[in-house]
Amino acid sequence: MSPALARLLARLYPRPWRERYGAEFEALLLDGRGGLGTAANVVWSAVCERISPTQGGKMDRDPLSFGGVTRKPSAFLPLAMSLTALAVVLGHIAIYGAAREADEGAAAHIWQLLMAGQIPVVAFFAIRWLPRAPRAALGVLALQAGAVLVSMAPVLYFNL
Amino acid sequence: MGHYSDPPLLVLASLANGPKHGHAMIEDIELLCGTHLGPGTLYGAIARLEQLGWIEPLPPEERRRPYRITAEGLRVLRARLTTLHRFAGAGLERLELS
Numbered sequence: 001m002s003p004a005l006a007r008l009l010a011r012l013y014p015r016p017w018r019e020r021y022g023a024e025f026e027a028l029l030l031d032g033r034g035g036l037g038t039a040a041n042v043v044w045s046a047v048c049e050r051i052s053p054t055q056g057g058k059m060d061r062d063p064l065s066f067g068g069v070t071r072k073p074s075a076f077l078p079l080a081m082s083l084t085a086l087a088v089v090l091g092h093i094a095i096y097g098a099a100r101e102a103d104e105g106a107a108a109h110i111w112q113l114l115m116a117g118q119i120p121v122v123a124f125f126a127i128r129w130l131p132r133a134p135r136a137a138l139g140v141l142a143l144q145a146g147a148v149l150v151s152m153a154p155v156l157y158f159n160l
Numbered sequence: 161m162g163h164y165s166d167p168p169l170l171v172l173a174s175l176a177n178g179p180k181h182g183h184a185m186i187e188d189i190e191l192l193c194g195t196h197l198g199p200g201t202l203y204g205a206i207a208r209l210e211q212l213g214w215i216e217p218l219p220p221e222e223r224r225r226p227y228r229i230t231a232e233g234l235r236v237l238r239a240r241l242t243t244l245h246r247f248a249g250a251g252l253e254r255l256e257l258s
Contacts, residue, residue, distance in 0.1 A: 025199065045198070
């Protein structure tokens with residue numbers, strides 16, 4: 001295999017993986033048979049590594065990176081709550097239609113609880129992680145805000 | 161049915177008789193059971209085995225890095241091969257009875 005192609009294929013892997021295994025992996029690609037089968041095997045393995053990182057050897061993920069911060073419960077819980085709230089609204093619309101009701105039903109109360117309940121979690125996340133990892137925390141906060149907007153969209157659109 | 165393919169087990173078995181680098185492992189595994197591991201599959205297995213502490217890296221030789229099996233890796237390999245041996249024995253016994 002040509003050095004340029006070996007380097008290109010190695011670059012498909014995430015950076016932490018490349019920092020740990022990149023040099024020896026490129027050497028292996030240079031030693032071995034080239035061809036479409038090898039390239040397909042490497043592409044597929046690189047995709048798998050990106051989806052489910054090994055974190056083997058000395059590849060401990062930086063806890064202050066976007067991925068590391070997103071794994072904190074205070075980061076993903078509000079996202080899960082917004083998505084659950086969205087599912088509740090969409091389920092209600094699918095079953096009962098989008099007509100506005102005089103009295104708020106159980107779905108509305110669940111939606112309100114999920115939306116209000118995440119406010120202290122988001123506040124905790126911002127206080128804890130904005131000073132430590134500003135870029136990653138801002139990214140997570142943007143995601144959380146986006147999820148809130150998405151879960152509010154059907155409520156506003158149908159004027160529920 | 162194709163060749164036996166359990167990349168981590170194949171890597172452990174390949175390292176059982178001494179340290180090897182990636183290319184040597186691929187050739188050894190092909191001799192051992194006829195399975196050709198692609199480089200991506202091999203390094204996926206190496207990374208996971210290293211994470212589990214069943215193999216460990218040795219200092220690189222030029223750009224190639226050899227790996228060796230650890231004591232824990234040997235224990236796991238022996239247990240897995242014993243299970244496979246028992247399974248193969250039971251299967252062959254049933255074939256003889258039928």
